Amino acid sequence: MRWSRYFLYTSKEEPAEAEAPSHRLLLKAGFIKQVAAGIYELLPPALRVLKKIEGVVRREMDRSGAQELLLTVLNPKELWLETGRWDAYGDELFKLKDRHGREYCLGPTHEEEITDLIRKTVRSYRQLPLLLYQIQVKFRDEKRPRFGLIRAREFIMKDAYSFDADEESAELSYESMRFAYERIFKKLGLKVVVAEADVGQIGGKLSHEFIALTPYGEAKLAYCESCSYAANAEVVPVNDARVWEEEERPLKEVETPGVRTIEELARFLGVEKERIVKAVVYAVKGEPVVVFIRGDREVDENKLEKLLGTDEFRLATDEEVRRFFGTERGFIGPVGLKEGTRVFWDRSVEGIKNAVVAFNEPDKHLVNANPGRDFSYGPFVDLAQVREGDACPRCGEPLRLERGLELGHTFLLGTRYSEPMKAYFTDRDGREKPVVMGCYGIGISRVLAAIVEQHHDEKGIKWPTRVAPFELLIILLNPKDEELTRVAEELYREALAEGLEVLYDDRDERAGFKFADADLVGIPYRLVVGKKVKEGSVELQSRLTGERWELPLNEAVSFVKRKVEEDKR
RNA sequence: CGGGGCGUAGCGCAGGUGGUAGCGCGUCGGCUUUGGGAGCCGAAGGUCGCGGGUUCAAGUCCCGCCGCCCCGACCA
Known part of the structure; x- marks a missing residue:
């Protein structure tokens, strides 16, 4: 072509x-x-x-x-x-x-x-x-x-x-x-x-x-x-319930005015996020569903979907939280939660000690809350999003x-x-x-x-030979030069006769322009017909590896043919 | 569907406070140039996304709509 x-x-x-x-x-x-x-x-x-x-x-x-x-x-x-x-x-x-x-x-x-x-x-x-x-x-x-x-x-x-x-x-x-x-x-x-x-x-x-x-x-x-x-x-599957080996401390109520997020709460109280029981409220067909999960964890909504058996749910809006529980988002907790609310406990919370929980009163939290003593929890389900470093479910090594x-x-x-x-x-x-x-x-x-996505660089595409739009690009550097043109035409004919898929850049453009296009379009092999023709040779370049070969005119095409066949094997 | 951004020449963009549209690239013609997106001269090319409004006057201000991109939720 x-x-x-x-x-x-x-x-x-x-x-x-x-x-x-x-x-x-x-x-x-x-x-x-x-x-x-x-x-x-x-x-x-x-x-x-x-x-x-x-x-x-x-x-x-x-x-x-x-x-x-x-x-x-x-x-x-x-x-x-x-x-x-x-x-x-x-x-x-x-x-x-x-x-x-x-x-x-x-x-x-x-x-x-x-x-x-x-x-x-x-x-x-x-x-x-x-x-x-x-x-x-x-x-x-x-x-x-x-x-x-x-x-x-x-x-x-x-x-x-x-x-x-x-x-x-x-x-x-x-x-x-x-x-x-x-x-x-x-x-x-x-x-x-x-x-x-x-x-x-x-x-x-x-x-x-x-x-x-x-x-x-x-x-x-x-x-x-x-x-x-x-x-x-x-x-x-995520299972990273922590082992908490510590004494249960006395329950305490603290003021947490306007503290809405786990981030803020952890900073405000000076505790790690792992110690906080987070409540994530969903609206499922107009009804509230609360997921309790450890503060450092996020809910995987795909897992939730499977558990709920429907995809008709989304995070509850602030307005819905108010309507469901009569309190503000950020202060939903296991203590004093409205009777009959559908609740899921993520495994990450299991065994938590001296936790921070909300008790459905705005601007307040409980610290040193302990399951069994201050609230009841379970059964546990797996609802956490997996993250880097979690244990591989097969061998226990960290996941990437x-x-x-x-x-x-x-x-x-x-x-x-x-x-x-x-x-x-x-x-x-x-x-x-x-x-x-x-x-x-x-x-x-x-x-x-x-x-x-997998085969490119700053300059353009690098098509693997097997799928490349053409296998060989012949660049005629100066179409005004009769000898170069004659050689390029001959190489083109020869390459076609050899059954190579070849694009022949015969456009009346400058060298730099053609090279830039060649890099961009990404044809794997490129024969440059330029001044080396005077010495009876052409330069072959690989777009894939960057390799260059100086080849005698009469061997160039068969050389390319061989390279292309190797690539496709 | 929620949030953000952008629609002006084929492409990339500029056009404070309203005064009738410009730059670069590309295209066309000419000369020069030919190993990494050349140079000079000349030319063509516009429903300023669409509709309405304000105004003597709208690319510019107001309202509505449409389109496209990005983030999120969701999917091969």
Whole structure:
């Protein structure tokens, strides 16, 4: 491809609206254009990358025996009513009507449709196991689209579904997908951690997330360096109840005027935060729920959601606290709490001695409060957010916490969809059973962004050879020079003949301009056709390693060819 | 959905106290230049996000709306 004719327009200016490196660089290098919040066009070079990512994914899916098909974007409402997700999915579902008033959604995921397909086709255990996948555009009306392709409202996803006759077989399917995923991310040059995850909205029994470590991810990952435990932070059990070996001191009432936060209270009383029993008040469907947790700990609302069995809750406002308890926020405590209030005790409070507690009177606290003597507590549940240094639930060593980007997610669904949608088959014993399902997603367009997140420097992108939009960039430094031009043209033809994917910068621009663009766009190999041609050589540079080679003209292309093939192996 | 910020040329931005819009980059034409985003000369390019109001006069002041970005809650 001649750059002079190629639809690739870079910018010298920093895009003002972008912050994440992938977002910034993809815009600046002319790979994507924004149409609306979370909606992007993929321009020719980006599409080349996307296709290569898809290629890697296809190869590995096919190798695991999965068969590709293409489901639909438009999904009728009826299917989604069957699983209850028409409403459960909420505002995130893009909904629309046809001319007859029939309702549809734009598929955000395809469990409904594929289950519908299976119940119409699969009758017998002889047809199982079955593994199907598609690479399709998905739509989710995200509350907050963010960071360009990282969280878009329209995006490309590979989704696979497994169908098995029983649980054991389903677990085998699940495992084979897990291994396929590990191979895929490795081939794509992505550092990915496999984490135990929450099944969340999609439902099911077993779930893993494939998380790329980057500061622009939305997933909080806890991992252990000594035993390789890794999990989404929201599912990590926390148990750090302290052992308090001290005498119980006499209870005392103290004035704490206007002291609202744990921070202020600790400072005001000169005690450590661990000694304070914090009350966090939630409004659950209009009713108060109080979580008592140690003052240095935060509530993990995902854990709370699981305990409550609903996501219809939020922190109570000051106004609600007043209405619920007739006192001010900051002074809710276990002593004298309104009868019948629903209460949870986090494990962190267990065994606390000489604690600071509130007693539902404004501007006062109790110090040296002791459970059993001054208030009753328990039973205990795990509601604390995990934090750096907490004990690994597997080996007890300190955990590390990192932000990451969820690129893939696997779920062993069981019969969450086949049961309500009646996807039954006849087993060898002649009985009707629901198929056992699994589903497996990879955010393809997000992967593209993740690759940039993990492969870039100040100057631009550094595409790994396997996914690069082109393998080789030939830079003609001075198009006015006939000899240079002739040599560059020849190298270009030769590279094409060798089957290399080559972009040939034949634009009438100055050297510095072309080098800057080359760094920005990030093609892994770069042949510089410049003054060394007079000595019969060209310079090859690697964008990935910074290496340089001076090569005789007649060997340059075959050398590149060899390097590219090595990289792709 | 809560909080914050921003909408002026293709991009990045400037336009105290109201007086009819500018800079840099880019684009087009010309000359010069060619190993790290060159220089000079000339030119084109604007619904100042949209609607209303105040005023002799609004990019600027007031009201409403829309869009985009960031933080939080939430999600692949």
